[in-house]
Amino acid sequence: MSEKMAEKAAGNTAENQFQITGMTCAACATRIEKGLKKMEGVQEANVNLALETATVKYDAAAMSALEIQKKVRDLGYDVVTEKQELDITGMTCAACATRIEKGLSKLDGVLNANVNLALEKASVEYNPAAVSVKEMIQKVENLGYGAIVKSDETKQETVDHRQKEIIKQQGKFIFSAILSIPLLWAMVGHFSFTSSLYVPEAVMNPWVQMLLATPVQFIIGKQFYVGAYKALKNKSANMDVLVALGTSAAYFYSVYLTLQTIGKGTHSVGLYFETSAVLITLIILGKLFEARAKGRSSEAIKKLMGLQAKTATVVRNGEEMTIPLEDVVNEDILLVKPGEKIPVDGEILEGTSALDESMITGESVPVDKTVGDTVIGATINKNGFLKMKATKVGKETALAQIIKVVEEAQGSKAPIQRLADSISGVFVPIVVGIAMITFLIWYIWVDPGNFAEALEKLIAVLVIACPCALGLATPTSIMAGSGRAAEYGILFKGGEHLEMTHRINTVILDKTGTITNGKPVLTDVVTDLAEAEFLSLVGSAEKQSEHPLAQAIVAGIKERSIELSEVSQFENIPGYGIKAAVNGREVLVGTRRLMKRFNVEIDGMLDVMEDLEKQGKTAMLTAVDGVYAGLVAVADTIKETSTEAIKRMKDMGLEVIMITGDNQQTATAIAKEAGVDSVIAEVLPEGKAEEVKKLQAQGKKVAMVGDGINDAPALAVADIGMAIGTGTDVAMEAADITLIRGDLNSIADSILMSHKTIRNIKQNLFWALAYNTIGIPIAAIGFLAPWLAGAAMAFSSVSVVLNALRLQKVKL
Amino acid sequence: MKKWALSAIVYLLVVVGVYYAYTGLAESPTDSSGHTNTDQHEE
Numbered sequence: 001m002s003e004k005m006a007e008k009a010a011g012n013t014a015e016n017q018f019q020i021t022g023m024t025c026a027a028c029a030t031r032i033e034k035g036l037k038k039m040e041g042v043q044e045a046n047v048n049l050a051l052e053t054a055t056v057k058y059d060a061a062a063m064s065a066l067e068i069q070k071k072v073r074d075l076g077y078d079v080v081t082e083k084q085e086l087d088i089t090g091m092t093c094a095a096c097a098t099r100i101e102k103g104l105s106k107l108d109g110v111l112n113a114n115v116n117l118a119l120e121k122a123s124v125e126y127n128p129a130a131v132s133v134k135e136m137i138q139k140v141e142n143l144g145y146g147a148i149v150k151s152d153e154t155k156q157e158t159v160d161h162r163q164k165e166i167i168k169q170q171g172k173f174i175f176s177a178i179l180s181i182p183l184l185w186a187m188v189g190h191f192s193f194t195s196s197l198y199v200p201e202a203v204m205n206p207w208v209q210m211l212l213a214t215p216v217q218f219i220i221g222k223q224f225y226v227g228a229y230k231a232l233k234n235k236s237a238n239m240d241v242l243v244a245l246g247t248s249a250a251y252f253y254s255v256y257l258t259l260q261t262i263g264k265g266t267h268s269v270g271l272y273f274e275t276s277a278v279l280i281t282l283i284i285l286g287k288l289f290e291a292r293a294k295g296r297s298s299e300a301i302k303k304l305m306g307l308q309a310k311t312a313t314v315v316r317n318g319e320e321m322t323i324p325l326e327d328v329v330n331e332d333i334l335l336v337k338p339g340e341k342i343p344v345d346g347e348i349l350e351g352t353s354a355l356d357e358s359m360i361t362g363e364s365v366p367v368d369k370t371v372g373d374t375v376i377g378a379t380i381n382k383n384g385f386l387k388m389k390a391t392k393v394g395k396e397t398a399l400a401q402i403i404k405v406v407e408e409a410q411g412s413k414a415p416i417q418r419l420a421d422s423i424s425g426v427f428v429p430i431v432v433g434i435a436m437i438t439f440l441i442w443y444i445w446v447d448p449g450n451f452a453e454a455l456e457k458l459i460a461v462l463v464i465a466c467p468c469a470l471g472l473a474t475p476t477s478i479m480a481g482s483g484r485a486a487e488y489g490i491l492f493k494g495g496e497h498l499e500m501t502h503r504i505n506t507v508i509l510d511k512t513g514t515i516t517n518g519k520p521v522l523t524d525v526v527t528d529l530a531e532a533e534f535l536s537l538v539g540s541a542e543k544q545s546e547h548p549l550a551q552a553i554v555a556g557i558k559e560r561s562i563e564l565s566e567v568s569q570f571e572n573i574p575g576y577g578i579k580a581a582v583n584g585r586e587v588l589v590g591t592r593r594l595m596k597r598f599n600v601e602i603d604g605m606l607d608v609m610e611d612l613e614k615q616g617k618t619a620m621l622t623a624v625d626g627v628y629a630g631l632v633a634v635a636d637t638i639k640e641t642s643t644e645a646i647k648r649m650k651d652m653g654l655e656v657i658m659i660t661g662d663n664q665q666t667a668t669a670i671a672k673e674a675g676v677d678s679v680i681a682e683v684l685p686e687g688k689a690e691e692v693k694k695l696q697a698q699g700k701k702v703a704m705v706g707d708g709i710n711d712a713p714a715l716a717v718a719d720i721g722m723a724i725g726t727g728t729d730v731a732m733e734a735a736d737i738t739l740i741r742g743d744l745n746s747i748a749d750s751i752l753m754s755h756k757t758i759r760n761i762k763q764n765l766f767w768a769l770a771y772n773t774i775g776i777p778i779a780a781i782g783f784l785a786p787w788l789a790g791a792a793m794a795f796s797s798v799s800v801v802l803n804a805l806r807l808q809k810v811k812l
Numbered sequence: 813m814k815k816w817a818l819s820a821i822v823y824l825l826v827v828v829g830v831y832y833a834y835t836g837l838a839e840s841p842t843d844s845s846g847h848t849n850t851d852q853h854e855e
Binding site: 176182207208 | 816817820821831835
């Protein structure tokens with residue numbers, strides 16, 4: 001996670017992600033969030049309890065990451081930082097050291113930089129989520145010095161802090177359990193049905209019990225006191241307050257009773273040492289299970305990260321060498337042998353092969369690639385030897401972008417979480433109040449004067465009411481759900497989209513590239529001119545356009561070995577066609593509307609055009625120097641899976657609509673073939689967004705699915721925008737979900753995944769609330785012993801996390 | 813982890829050992845039979 005960069009700069013706005021430690025429940029997350037939001041310059045703060053991260057958007061001109069870190073520490077928590085030592089070269093005097101120190105300190109995310117001139121070493125303390133070691137080295141190099149990572153002893157410090165936490169909690173649990181078992185033994189020995197059980201005399205002694213309970217209370221339980229102190233210092237309350245209060249009440253009351261035995265020598269009644277010790281042991285056990293389960297919920301990212309190649313074979317200065325993946329730069333010439341992974345995104349220069357892209361696109365059939373084709377990093381070269389040029393490296397690769405999107409989604413909040421946040425914010429004070437009332441009712445009314453009995457009920461209420469399950473209910477499901485969806489090639493950009501998707505009842509599909517392959521071929525040429533001359537003019541003009549239809553026409557013309565001419569002027573008229581000057585002649589290629597706009601007479605050709613359109617072909621009219629010259633027709637083919645996917649959506653009760661700029665006839669022919677009942681045709685690119693709005697005005701929840709730049713406004717306007725493709729274009733930026741597979745089945749899959757995740761969140765919230773709302777009255781009435789309340793509380797957190805983990809096994 | 817387990821076992825043995833040593837010493841000169849057991853609350 002140390003390379004988890006999450007910094008974006010837009011003007012002066014910076015976004016940083018901090019790894020937070022010390023949070024125990026939703027109240028902690030809410031407190032940090034509130035504290036950060038109060039800071040001047042902070043625009044947005046989002047704290048995720050499950051991921052233990054805080055994502056902060058702030059004005060970089062007004063404040064720094066260091067101030068945010070200080071604030072988090074002031075609130076009683078800690079930010080994970082790492083230390084890195086760099087060997088510096090090129091320093092000549094103290095001024096150099098100062099310059100490097102200042103330069104490094106200015107990097108956002110660097111908390112402290114210390115340069116030692118004599119040792120030629122820089123020690124940097126930094127936030128790994130905000131700045132990478134590579135950037136520090138870059139900074140030093142920009143200042144005119146050399147820097148390399150001091151690689152030996154420093155690397156061992158970058159062990160996952162979560163793993164360390166698990167090991168620490170395991171040790172504490174064992175310690176606590178060993179000392180609690182004798183106390184539990186003493187207690188069990190007093191039940192009437194276990195009276196025959198042998199209980200050693202030593203464990204019955206109050207002083208021995210006190211000596212056994214004390215280390216558990218103050219060494220193992222220290223974390224609860226510290227947490228409670230920090231919370232109370234900040235005028236709030238969390239789970240630690242409840243645990244500290246409950247166990248302290250039991251412990252100190254027992255100490256009081258034990259002290260009373262001095263001088264009396266013999267008896268003491270109603271000790272509760274085992275209650276405090278067993279409670280702490282069970283809560284530590286719950287935290288241990290929780291930490292383990294939390295670790296499993298971020299497996300999706302680990303899996304994605306594990307996909308990339310570790311090394312690459314590069315040709316530099318005519319020499320082949322194997323280098324670490326991080327050292328590959330753009331334009332590097334790379335060699336990939338059969339069976340090896342493609343190291344980075346690039347373009348094939350030599351060779352042909354079949355590539356297994358299933359890990360990125362989910363497509364199980366290997367894809368044939370040849371010279372000029374693009375390849376994606378982390379895919380597997382199955383059988384051919386490839387020479388390729390790196391075009392995207394580091395954070396720009398498709399895989400890096402996928403990891404970034406999944407990380408952001410996992411760390412984001414779903415609106416449903418607001419409910420949990422608002423409840424847990426006021427929960428603890430209310431619980432303390434209920435516990436006090438319970439105590440008073442028992443002490444004054446139910447069993448007058450029986451302090452021990454009333455105290456027991458108070459402890460049980462305090463302990464059963466810990467809202468930790470409530471805080472974990474939503475984020476763990478979001479993490480597991482978005483992670484599992486990513487494995488299916490569905491990238492949700494945030495928790496809110498994962499939640500919204502299940503409400504979708506209308507799906508608008510763009511035609512080209514979404515329902516169809518988007519790779520039309522030239523099928524018909526109708527002209528009165530010499531065909532070669534006509535096609536040369538059309539091809540030359542269309543060569544300038546990036547529209548898929550234009551590319552199909554140019555490819556078809558090139559196949560006929562017709563030479564193309566230079567174009568002196570070119571204008572793309574979106575929704576109409578193009579206008580170009582070829583060899584001094586004005587060429588128009590496009591729709592009827594284009595001809596009408598330039599007053600070109602086309603009446604005689606309309607029948608031919610309609611015939612072609614009835615066949616689902618797209619006819620493009622051409623005029624040369626203002627006079628109609630002929631037409632070319634292209635046809636696109638429907639993707640193999642589109643018909644089945646559309647049927648599946650209809651079976652799910654969704655209204656499926658096709659939207660296209662094509663004319664009504666062509667659109668209807670394609671729609672009929674694909675099984676779409678409703679068609680919106682002849683829509684200009686800007687009109688797609690309008691059509692989405694019209695449907696929304698009818699109260700429909702609309703998902704727009706598209707792939708091109710022209711779909712971006714509609715994708716942004718729709719309740720959910722879904723972009724198809726490998727996720728590097730404008731459409732992906734505008735969309736809420738990226739469907740890496742080109743397969744339309746991903747639409748139904750994403751809606752299904754959203755349904756399952758939301759159901760899972762609701763189950764979690766229900767159980768978390770049920771534990772508390774049912775548990776509190778049961779404890780207050782006196783049906784729940786404190787140690788049972790502790791076990792139930794620990795079980796509630798674990799059960800919520802385990803329920804969320806079920807999403808990792810979902811089959812779509 | 814082993815460190816924690818070992819510490820707990822040693823501590824437990826020390827506490828129990830001290831208790832038996834103390835009761836042994838306290839009982840032998842006077843031969844008193846006073847026990848120091850606790851009445852635990854019943855759950």
